[in-house]
Amino acid sequence: MVDDSSYPWPLGPPNAANFDLPSSARVYDFLLGGTSHGAVDRMMGRDLARAEPLVVSIVRENRSFLRRAVTYLAYAGIDQFLDLGSGIPTMGNTHEVARRVVPDARVAYVDIDPVAVAHGELLIGASASGVSVTQADMRYPDKVLAAPAVTDVLDFSRPVGVLMFSVLQHVSPDHDPGGVVDEFVARVVPGSALAVSHLTGDDPRIDIDAICGPTRAYPNGRATPRSAAELAELVDGIELVDPGLVYAAQWRPEARRHRGPLDEPCCGHRAAVGFVPA
Secondary structure, rough: OOOOOOOOOOOOOOOOOOOOOHHHHHHHHHHHOOOOOOHHHHHHHHHHHHOOOOOHHHHHHHHHHHHHHHHHHHHHHOOOEEOOOOOOOOOOOHHHHHHHOOOOOOOOOOOEOHHHHHHHHHHHHHHHOEEEEOOOOOHHHHHHHHHHHHHOOOOOOOOEEEEEEEEEHHHOOHOHHHHHHHHHHHHHOOOEEEEEEEEEEOOOOOHHHHHHHHHHHHOOOOOOEEHHHHHHOOOOOOEEEEEOOOEEEHHHOOOOOOOOHOOOOOOOOOEEEEEEEO
């Protein structure tokens, strides 16, 4: 149980578009070095970094995992992606990464944060055909999959890469994260793929309370860390590719010319990629 008592942040009302409160998408953007955030998001980000200095490497390694996972799937033949909880567009977005391999790859971005969606529409605009941005709550797969901007871009009669990068931790136990994953997987054809990263609750090298405590202020879902065993249940039934469910930094890492302190493979997230069996 995370102790909230030492944090000054107010409790964010569920599903509120309250710009006086920090949001996970905007704080994430700040920690990545982006520009699409406000003063309250910077305050939260700095509080998190002071409380747990590894938080910056955590979000950067998650972004690096996105790049490696999408690249792998594109080379494996996946040419359309549903990016759930996509956040605020910054350099190295899913469609940019996928199109380095498959120039006409199609991507439907989905996020609950209205600011993230507005920035996505502005930054992507009409310049990227085959790419859409939708405001929707991934906790309700039927509504996501029926959204016009999703159905206009993705052909669900063909394999789709379903992406859940650092978003399932914002689905509380009350909203059944396993059921959410199962519903999306059930709605795509065999040969589709699932890529997941999730804040882990049993990495002894990070102070998980320091990270999760302040996130009670997020209007759309505080962070709920989960253990390796709990995460394995979320991807049960998916045929995981090597190396399976591991820390994000350990999933098919790229060779690095120089090593430094950010190479420590804790990074707070566990991650996995796999395919939907026939």
